Amino acid sequence: DVVMTQSPLSLPVTLGQPASISCRSSQSLVHSDGNTYLNWLQQRPGQSPRRLIYKVSKRDSGVPDRFSGSGSGTVFTLNISRVEAEDVGVYYCMRGTHWYTFGQGTKLEIK
Amino acid sequence: QMQLVESGGGVVQPGKSLRLSCAASGFTFKTYPMHWVRQRPGKGLDWVSVISDDGGGQFYTDSMKGRLTISRDNSKNALYLQMNSLGLEDTAMYYCVTGDFRLWGQGTQVTVSS
Numbered sequence: 001d002v003v004m005t006q007s008p009l010s011l012p013v014t015l016g017q018p019a020s021i022s023c024r025s026s027q028s029l030v031h032s033d034g035n036t037y038l039n040w041l042q043q044r045p046g047q048s049p050r051r052l053i054y055k056v057s058k059r060d061s062g063v064p065d066r067f068s069g070s071g072s073g074t075v076f077t078l079n080i081s082r083v084e085a086e087d088v089g090v091y092y093c094m095r096g097t098h099w100y101t102f103g104q105g106t107k108l109e110i111k
Numbered sequence: 112q113m114q115l116v117e118s119g120g121g122v123v124q125p126g127k128s129l130r131l132s133c134a135a136s137g138f139t140f141k142t143y144p145m146h147w148v149r150q151r152p153g154k155g156l157d158w159v160s161v162i163s164d165d166g167g168g169q170f171y172t173d174s175m176k177g178r179l180t181i182s183r184d185n186s187k188n189a190l191y192l193q194m195n196s197l198g199l200e201d202t203a204m205y206y207c208v209t210g211d212f213r214l215w216g217q218g219t220q221v222t223v224s225s
Contacts, residue, residue, distance in 0.1 A: 039212055048206060048215040092156055100158040
């Protein structure tokens with residue numbers, strides 16, 4: 001089974017400062033069709049998860065451009081260029097193809 | 112707008128069954144595979160099951176295999192999850208999600224308690 005490992009698990013950040021979350025998979029996420037199905041999700045307190053990024057670096061509609069995704073193969077990163085108060089929540093990376101697997105989650109809080 | 116609305120959760124005794132439903136609207140439901148994902152209290156996300164767009168293929172997480180049946184009715188834009196032999200460890204929020212994980216419902220809470 002593919003294991004998705006995120007770090008850090010807790011991320012205190014000062015408003016306006018950048019933040020970075022790492023995600024590593026135990027196997028390459030490159031699919032046979034050539035795409036890499038790595039998603040990033042955001043779950044704000046008391047809300048359902050929301051997809052932010054798909055296929056490593058493609059931002060979903062309505063997602064601020066301060067969010068960006070990068071990486072390849074087994075190593076991926078979610079970057080927030082300048083953290084805002086509304087970014088507080090838990091961020092998950094996940095493998096977007098079968099067998100679907102989520103990382104443990106990274107809790108972002110304001111310092 | 113695109114929307115998923117789950118229902119059917121509640122408090123159930125150990126060993127009992129429950130059927131969750133998800134009503135889809137605002138998109139062409141029959142063209143999307145659909146997932147169920149759960150989140151135990153204070154924990155992360157766990158993938159539970161997926162069904163193909165035409166309902167012909169289903170997959171389940173190993174931890175619940177044999178106790179679940181996922182199904183859909185494309186004429187009603189509806190997704191279902193039949194859960195049997197529920198245990199305390201099945202207490203969670205259950206989310207209905209589109210195949211690409213782009214759209215999530217608000218979730219339905221399942222609490223297994225004696």
